[in-house]
Amino acid sequence: MRWLIHRVIRKGKGSVASEDSVHDGDVLTIGRATDQAIYLSDLRVALKHARVSAIGRGQYRVESLIVAGIRVDGEITQAVNVGAGAKIEVGSTRLTLRAAPPGYDAAIEVSALDKGEQAAAKAGRARPTKLAQTWLGKRGPSWLLFVLILGFGFALPAASHYVKPLRAFLAHTHLPGTSFWNPGPLDSAHRQFGSDCTQCHQQPFVRVRNEACLTCHANTKAHADPVKFDLAALGDTHCRACHQDHQGADGMIRTDQGLCADCHAGLKERVPNASDLSDVGDFGTKHPEFRLNLPAWDANGKFAPQTARWSADLKEMSGLKFNHQKHLVAKGLNTPDGHRVMSCADCHRTEPGGAKMQPIAFEGLCHQCHKLTFDTLDPEREVPHANPAGVIYTLDEYYAKRALEGGYADARAPAGVQQRRRPGQTAEISPQQKQEALAWARERAREAAQTVFTGKACVTCHTVTAPTEAGQDWKIAPVRVSGAWYVEANFTHVKHSTMKCEDCHKNAPQSRASSDLLIPGIATCRECHGGAHADKKVQSTCIDCHDYHRAPELMKTGLKPSPHPLPPATATGQTPVATPSG
Amino acid sequence: MHASILTHARSRWLWIAIALCAVSTALYLWHDPGGPANGGTWLGYTLGTVAALLVVWLMVLGVRKRTYANRVGTLRGWLSAHIYLGTALILIVLLHAGFQLHWNLHTLTFLLMLAVVFSGFFGVYTYLRYPVLMTRNRDSATRDALLEEIADIDQNAITLADGIDPAIHAVVLRSIDNTRLGGSVWTQLRAQDGSDAALARVREAIAARASKTQKQAPAAGQTIFAMVDFLASDAGNSQTEALRKLIDLLSRKKALATRVVRDIQYQAMMEIWLYVHVPLSFAMLAALIGHIASSFFYW
Numbered sequence: 001m002r003w004l005i006h007r008v009i010r011k012g013k014g015s016v017a018s019e020d021s022v023h024d025g026d027v028l029t030i031g032r033a034t035d036q037a038i039y040l041s042d043l044r045v046a047l048k049h050a051r052v053s054a055i056g057r058g059q060y061r062v063e064s065l066i067v068a069g070i071r072v073d074g075e076i077t078q079a080v081n082v083g084a085g086a087k088i089e090v091g092s093t094r095l096t097l098r099a100a101p102p103g104y105d106a107a108i109e110v111s112a113l114d115k116g117e118q119a120a121a122k123a124g125r126a127r128p129t130k131l132a133q134t135w136l137g138k139r140g141p142s143w144l145l146f147v148l149i150l151g152f153g154f155a156l157p158a159a160s161h162y163v164k165p166l167r168a169f170l171a172h173t174h175l176p177g178t179s180f181w182n183p184g185p186l187d188s189a190h191r192q193f194g195s196d197c198t199q200c201h202q203q204p205f206v207r208v209r210n211e212a213c214l215t216c217h218a219n220t221k222a223h224a225d226p227v228k229f230d231l232a233a234l235g236d237t238h239c240r241a242c243h244q245d246h247q248g249a250d251g252m253i254r255t256d257q258g259l260c261a262d263c264h265a266g267l268k269e270r271v272p273n274a275s276d277l278s279d280v281g282d283f284g285t286k287h288p289e290f291r292l293n294l295p296a297w298d299a300n301g302k303f304a305p306q307t308a309r310w311s312a313d314l315k316e317m318s319g320l321k322f323n324h325q326k327h328l329v330a331k332g333l334n335t336p337d338g339h340r341v342m343s344c345a346d347c348h349r350t351e352p353g354g355a356k357m358q359p360i361a362f363e364g365l366c367h368q369c370h371k372l373t374f375d376t377l378d379p380e381r382e383v384p385h386a387n388p389a390g391v392i393y394t395l396d397e398y399y400a401k402r403a404l405e406g407g408y409a410d411a412r413a414p415a416g417v418q419q420r421r422r423p424g425q426t427a428e429i430s431p432q433q434k435q436e437a438l439a440w441a442r443e444r445a446r447e448a449a450q451t452v453f454t455g456k457a458c459v460t461c462h463t464v465t466a467p468t469e470a471g472q473d474w475k476i477a478p479v480r481v482s483g484a485w486y487v488e489a490n491f492t493h494v495k496h497s498t499m500k501c502e503d504c505h506k507n508a509p510q511s512r513a514s515s516d517l518l519i520p521g522i523a524t525c526r527e528c529h530g531g532a533h534a535d536k537k538v539q540s541t542c543i544d545c546h547d548y549h550r551a552p553e554l555m556k557t558g559l560k561p562s563p564h565p566l567p568p569a570t571a572t573g574q575t576p577v578a579t580p581s582g
Numbered sequence: 583m584h585a586s587i588l589t590h591a592r593s594r595w596l597w598i599a600i601a602l603c604a605v606s607t608a609l610y611l612w613h614d615p616g617g618p619a620n621g622g623t624w625l626g627y628t629l630g631t632v633a634a635l636l637v638v639w640l641m642v643l644g645v646r647k648r649t650y651a652n653r654v655g656t657l658r659g660w661l662s663a664h665i666y667l668g669t670a671l672i673l674i675v676l677l678h679a680g681f682q683l684h685w686n687l688h689t690l691t692f693l694l695m696l697a698v699v700f701s702g703f704f705g706v707y708t709y710l711r712y713p714v715l716m717t718r719n720r721d722s723a724t725r726d727a728l729l730e731e732i733a734d735i736d737q738n739a740i741t742l743a744d745g746i747d748p749a750i751h752a753v754v755l756r757s758i759d760n761t762r763l764g765g766s767v768w769t770q771l772r773a774q775d776g777s778d779a780a781l782a783r784v785r786e787a788i789a790a791r792a793s794k795t796q797k798q799a800p801a802a803g804q805t806i807f808a809m810v811d812f813l814a815s816d817a818g819n820s821q822t823e824a825l826r827k828l829i830d831l832l833s834r835k836k837a838l839a840t841r842v843v844r845d846i847q848y849q850a851m852m853e854i855w856l857y858v859h860v861p862l863s864f865a866m867l868a869a870l871i872g873h874i875a876s877s878f879f880y881w
Contacts, residue, residue, distance in 0.1 A: 021630040032744075044741045046755060047748045068756035071724075129764035129846050131853045136767055144867035149694075153687045155870030158879060176813045180687050183621070201880040208881070256616040326624070569713040 001026050001054060001107040005038065006098070008111035028052040028108065030090060031065070038110060042091030047295040049090055052097070058084050060097050097356075152176050161204060167556055171195060200245070213239040214555060222551040229426040242548070253543075258530035260542035280327045282531030283540050290522050293487060295319070295480040303480055310521035315502060319479040321461050322514040344501040344508070354494025356484065362386065372457050374448045377409060383452055388474040389451060395445040403437035403444075404429070414440050449474070485519045489545040586710060590662035599666035600668070603673050606632075610677045619680030621688075621877070629678035630874075635672060637870055640668050640865055665706055668699055687876060692868035700864050701859040702718075708852045719841055728842050729763070732829040735835045736761075742828045746821060752785040756780070759837075763842050771854060773847035775839045781832050788825065 003023040010016055029036045033047040040049075046066045053061050063079040064070040071078050071089040085101040094117075107328060128134050135363035158180045160167040169176035180197035186193065193199040200208050207454075214220070217239075244252040264280040278288045293305040295318050308314060326335070332341035332423075347365050349358050362370075364386045372382040374395065380399065383391040402408045407420040417440055418431040429437070452466045453474050463477035502509055504520045530537030549555070588596070606629060615623040643664045647657055655663075675692055678695050683689045720728070736758045743754035757780030764770060 043737070043744055044758075046752050065754065066752040068752065068759050078642075126761060127769075128766075129770070129849075131767060131770065131850050131857065133764075133771070134767045136857050138857055141857075141861035142864035145861050146868040148867035150872055151691075153690065153869055154875055155878070161879070171733065176687070181688050181689055181880060182684070183877075184682055185685050197880055204879045205881065242616075242618070244617060244622060247620060248617050252615045256614055257652040258614055258616055554703060573731050 002103070003037070003054075004101060004104040004107040006107065006109045008109060010112060022104075026053060028106070038095065038108070040090060040093050042093060044091035045093075050088070052088075052095075052106075052108065052568035054100075055081065055222065058099055059108070060084075060086065062086070062088060062097075077581075087447075089113075124472045153180065157181060158204075167196075182246065187245050187246045188249060189251040189252075190245055208240050208241075210555070212239075213243070218554070219380070219459045220555040221549040222553045222555050223548055224551050225553065248397065252282075255539045255541055255543045260546070260547070261286075265579075280542070282533070283542070284526060284530035284534050285375050286531075286536065287522060290486060292485045292519060293483065297478060297480075301478065303478070305483070309328065310519070312429055312517075312519075312521075314517045315515045316517045318481050318514055320481070320514050321463070324508050324511040324516075325519075326512075327508045337368065348501070355490070355492045357493065365409075366461070370457070370460065372452065374452050374457075383457070386476075388453075388476055392445070392449055392474070395448045396442070396450075399441035399444045399448070401437060404434070404436075408566075413444075417441075419558065489551075490547065491545065586659060587661045587665060587706070588710070590658050591877075595659075595663040595666040598663075599670040601668050602667070603633075605672050606677050615680070618682070618817075620682055621678050621680065626678055626680065629674055632746070633845055634870060634874065635676055636671055637672070637867065638665055640671075641867060644860070662740050667704065668702055670694065672699055687869060688873050691866060691873045694862060694866035694869050698859060698862045701855050701862060705852075705855045706858060708855065712852050713847045716845060719844050719848065725842060725845050726839050728845070732761075732763075732835055732838050732842070733836070735831050739828060739831045739835065742831065746824050746828065747787075747791060749791065750787050750828070753783050754832075757832070761839055763839060764846050765853075769849070770850040773843045775841075777845040778786060778836065780834050784828070784832055788829075821839050828857045 001024065003025070005021045005023055005028075006018060008016060008018050009023070023037045025037065029048065029051045030038045030040065030045075030047045030049050032040055032042070040227050048065045050062060050064050050066075051126040053060050059081055060083070061079065061081050062070065062072050062077070064077065069076040069078050071077075071121060072082060072091075073086055082097060084097055086097045088095040088097070090319075092113045094111050094113055096109040096111070098109055102104050109457065118515045121331070126133070132228075153176065156170070157176055157180055160177050167177060169304040178197045181197075186297075201208070202212055206268045216457050218545065221235075227256040242259060243252050245252060261281045264277065266279060267277050268279075278339075280287055290311075291307050294308055294316055296304055297302040327342050327347075328344075330341070332339050334340075337506075347360055350356065351358050360366075364465050367385070371393070372385060373379055374383055375381055375398075376536050381393050403413075403417050404419070406417060408417045410418065414436050416429060416435075417437050453459060454466065458474075458476060464477065467474060496504070504524050505518045506520070506524070507516060508518045526537075528538055529540040532539055532541045599731050610619065611623045611627055611628075613619070613623070615625070620626055638696065643660055646654070646660050663861060674694075679688070679692065683692065723731075740758065743751040762775050762781055764768065765774075
């Protein structure tokens with residue numbers, strides 16, 4: 001096999017010379033040993049470095065003879081088949097395989113790498129020594145993350161606000177919708193809205209409006225009469241000012257002291273002629289003495305409770321005579337049902353809700369001991385309660401019947417009345433006897449009425465006025481315990497059930513007159529309750545006792561002053577007789 | 583006295599950051615939001631605004647450090663402020679949110695911010711630790727000088743090897759090719775180079791040559807010098823000397839290569855966190871924009 005070895009020799013200043021030589025042999029050996037076909041003096045070349053053989057059809061096989069391999073077309077290899085044009089780099093020499101010219105079987109060109117090429121080859125093989133030379137980058141990932149997060153975090157949810165089908169689609173996927181913006185858990189009552197933020201957030205970039213709230217909360221009362229008080233001028237009247245959702249169970253109802261105290265300071269100065277409300281702040285230090293309702297009646301006898309500031313010497317005119325001390329006597333009382341030691345709870349029982357006390361009715365309570373009997377010969381018969389005309393009627397009827405029936409064993413009665421008759425013999429009474437008997441009956445009834453009203457029954461508890469002329473009725477002075485003493489406050493007896501009654505109603509067991517005011521004032525409450533920042537006391541804020549939405553008008557009407565405000569509801573006008581309560 | 587980025591200007595920015603945190607905390611404790619503390623109160627909006635402005639300013643550092651002509655403070659001062667105010671951001675943002683964390687965009691913003699801040703902490707650590715190590719490692723040489731010396735050693739080693747044995751020459755040749763200085767991200771960070779393996783291979787080759795010339799193989803655990811002395815017993819003095827020199831050279835090369843890859847490693851450690859810090863800060867900026875925009879979208 002005939003090889004053409006074409007050597008390119010660079011001379012200075014860019015001139016190039018070449019010389020050809022011929023090698024005969026199947027294999028072209030390359031190395032630093034002198035017996036190599038292509039002898040390279042470079043120390044980086046092994047003695048027997050590589051060999052090339054022509055394998056026909058213009059193809060060559062390049063084989064490395066050292067373990068380090070040989071660089072063919074930039075790749076280190078042990079053996080490879082290549083075509084013409086392949087470049088082998090050995091040390092600083094480049095061997096280029098050529099297509100065999102006429103008269104030869106193979107050809108190879110030998111040329112030295114110039115300095116530029118050597119440097120380039122070295123640089124090409126150099127490994128990155130700085131992170132900036134690797135695939136790492138900052139700009140690309142920065143942009144990618146920026147766009148991804150802004151897209152999925154804001155653009156997509158925002159788009160779903162406007163495009164309803166997109167909202168529905170997102171709700172069925174794990175892609176972020178507007179609920180991804182949810183800053184915290186909703187109030188439990190609002191969880192029904194699910195992920196539909198538009199229920200409250202009706203317009204973007206507009207704060208939640210009252211109308212959105214009033215869609216459901218239509219019956220919420222206003223705070224104060226909008227006709228009298230320009231609330232908008234006094235403060236924020238938006239629902240959201242107090243009710244902030246997305247705070248879980250804690251946020252929807254403001255309970256802090258500032259809710260009331262911020263406004264109820266200097267109200268008189270700020271709203272001339274519009275408010276007579278005292279300044280209120282901390283319950284422990286800046287709360288005025290309570291105002292309570294005391295029973296009173298107007299000139300027409302209509303119940304019209306009077307409001308007064310609580311004071312220790314305030315008297316209560318309930319119209320009732322009652323001696324607590326007599327009832328609560330420690331050794332007990334002899335009652336129709338036997339010996340009994342009475343306690344407060346025998347008469348004062350809370351309503352089922354546990355807040356107020358139930359009204360004290362004569363029937364079932366007083367009546368257990370205070371029987372309305374009128375005739376010792378008939379100890380079971382009683383007159384009706386709370387019906388003076390009915391009392392007279394009952395007595396008249398009773399004695400008329402007894403007179404005509406006869407058999408009434410009273411020595412003072414006429415003989416005809418005392419005489420026992422067989423049933424059905426009434427008709428045999430002579431008209432004179434009948435007249436006599438009925439005259440006795442009338443007199444007896446009058447006597448009994450006198451006794452019942454002024455002697456032992458009514459007068460025990462009531463103020464009784466006897467008729468001055470014939471035909472007039474007996475009069476019982478009206479009785480009324482206030483109904484709700486503190487109508488502006490929400491007091492709950494059951495929450496205080498760990499206390500004894502007399503802890504608050506201090507003088508009740510010793511009270512001998514019903515005119516004693518047994519309702520405690522603020523000092524008693526302050527024994528346990530302090531303001532919002534109280535130390536060693538129950539921290540109590542305004543909302544613990546007071547309501548905010550308390551005006552007669554609804555919020556809806558309150559938004560615009562109503563020309564026809566609802567009539568003010570009287571908190572005490574509709575409760576039944578004798579309702580002592582907190 | 584030398585002031586580091588942390589103690590710049592008598593730790594001025596440390597005190598400013600502490601003051602900022604103290605004022606924010608005092609306001610937070612004093613403020614009665616009338617419910618759970620959250621970002622929607624006046625204090626929440628105030629702290630949120632402060633935090634957002636801080637974020638923008640912290641990100642401007644990336645611009646400031648490129649503008650050498652800028653005279654608004656020294657770059658060291660900026661970096662010191664960047665570190666301390668960036669750290670203060672964690673507390674300010676927590677106070678802004680009233681410590682409320684839920685799975686939403688707002689918390690994502692916070693988590694990204696934490697990731698940015700903590701990657702920054704790693705950066706501070708590298709800036710404080712690695713320049714010292716780097717100086718010590720380079721031992722008043724430059725990396726180029728070290729690389730040149732390695733090239734010289736390679737040249738000398740191959741000349742020596744050629745004078746000993748073709749097999750040794752081939753092994754040395756291969757070791758030159760296989761010495762990896764730098765490479766992939768992982769290689770740079772791990773400070774790996776092939777010089778250990780190369781040296782081991784040369785030793786193997788010498789051992790193989792020894793067993794060829796002497797049937798009795800050298801005992802295990804012998805040092806390479808003992809092996810050379812052993813070889814000297816039946817080889818010419820010049821060969822022994824050449825082998826000694828070769829081993830010396832290759833050991834020297836290994837030491838140099840180790841220093842170079844360590845230099846590369848130190849530099850990579852000082853840079854790698856930025857490839858997390860910077861993209862994450864842009865991710866955080868996007869989340870922050872979304873957080874603010876969404877808060878007012880559904881006000």
